[in-house]
Amino acid sequence: MHLAYPAVLAALLFCTGIYGVLARRNAILVLMSVELMLNAVNLNLVAFDVWLRDTLHAGQALTLFTITIAAAEIGLGLAIVLLVYRNRGSSDIDRLTALADPAGPGTGGPADPGAGADQDEPGATAGDEKAEATA
Amino acid sequence: MNPGIALAATAHHPGFLSPTGVEITFVLVGLATLGAALLTVTTRQLVHAALWLVVALGGLAVEYLLLTAEFIAWVQVLIYVGSVVVLLLFGLMLTRAPIGRSPDADSGNRWVALGVAGAAAVTLVWVVVDAFRATWINLHGAVQGTSRATGTSLFRHWVLPFEALSVLLLAALVGAIVLSRRDDGGRGSE
Numbered sequence: 001m002h003l004a005y006p007a008v009l010a011a012l013l014f015c016t017g018i019y020g021v022l023a024r025r026n027a028i029l030v031l032m033s034v035e036l037m038l039n040a041v042n043l044n045l046v047a048f049d050v051w052l053r054d055t056l057h058a059g060q061a062l063t064l065f066t067i068t069i070a071a072a073e074i075g076l077g078l079a080i081v082l083l084v085y086r087n088r089g090s091s092d093i094d095r096l097t098a099l100a101d102p103a104g105p106g107t108g109g110p111a112d113p114g115a116g117a118d119q120d121e122p123g124a125t126a127g128d129e130k131a132e133a134t135a
Numbered sequence: 136m137n138p139g140i141a142l143a144a145t146a147h148h149p150g151f152l153s154p155t156g157v158e159i160t161f162v163l164v165g166l167a168t169l170g171a172a173l174l175t176v177t178t179r180q181l182v183h184a185a186l187w188l189v190v191a192l193g194g195l196a197v198e199y200l201l202l203t204a205e206f207i208a209w210v211q212v213l214i215y216v217g218s219v220v221v222l223l224l225f226g227l228m229l230t231r232a233p234i235g236r237s238p239d240a241d242s243g244n245r246w247v248a249l250g251v252a253g254a255a256a257v258t259l260v261w262v263v264v265d266a267f268r269a270t271w272i273n274l275h276g277a278v279q280g281t282s283r284a285t286g287t288s289l290f291r292h293w294v295l296p297f298e299a300l301s302v303l304l305l306a307a308l309v310g311a312i313v314l315s316r317r318d319d320g321g322r323g324s325e
Contacts, residue, residue, distance in 0.1 A: 020176030022248030057288035072307035
């Protein structure tokens, strides 16, 4: 088999994942795109392992490790997304601006800093409540 | 003598225009996988995105089988299709994702994202094709990815990373439980 086939497929899948991470608004869809990128890397690892005929089987062992880390990552990521949804009532990453810099005076219109301040206030109080609850 | 030389030449340098059955299957399954991945990142129905992700990950499992990595293929089916997608679907439902079409699934910077992804795709494909234009995987002979070979190397050369990964999985499990636990003591929030 030509080595370019799996390599090109992995590159295209990785770029599909890049588009999904950058363009999606729902946090869970972003996690799905991250999974696509990890799978593209796995395909590369397996293809190069088979091509090199590695005696240590390093590519396949690393593929198993990547799959495990991806499973751990998706579990923690979903727990964090559910926690954010419970505290803020939304899992849209565009609206989670509690830690964002306020829009500069030259870049944003007059509506943007006001909206940022409105977003900041409940976020700060929710964070305080959470801190008190855990304490 | 002439056919022998020709046979040796074709064995060492397979032609571009004489694809084998494995290559044809790989390309067809690859096209299906890529199409499912594109639908995953572009569809406006959130649950459908998870279901298209199943198709993409299953297609990748078939590609692993075609590359003779059978153990990786079944691990892919078990972990990704079996558990990760189920977790994603549970996450979609617990965050009360809309079932129908949601017009705001894509954020405002999708054209910038399209530009970045397109530029990365062109660059990567160009580099990869230029680098591996004359490289072939030899799928004949001893199978590289049998379960026996994978298990032997995993438990002979990779034991320490394997055990470290089990500790990492335990830490992730504990972390997910701690994160998603509701605090009932003190002032209950809900």
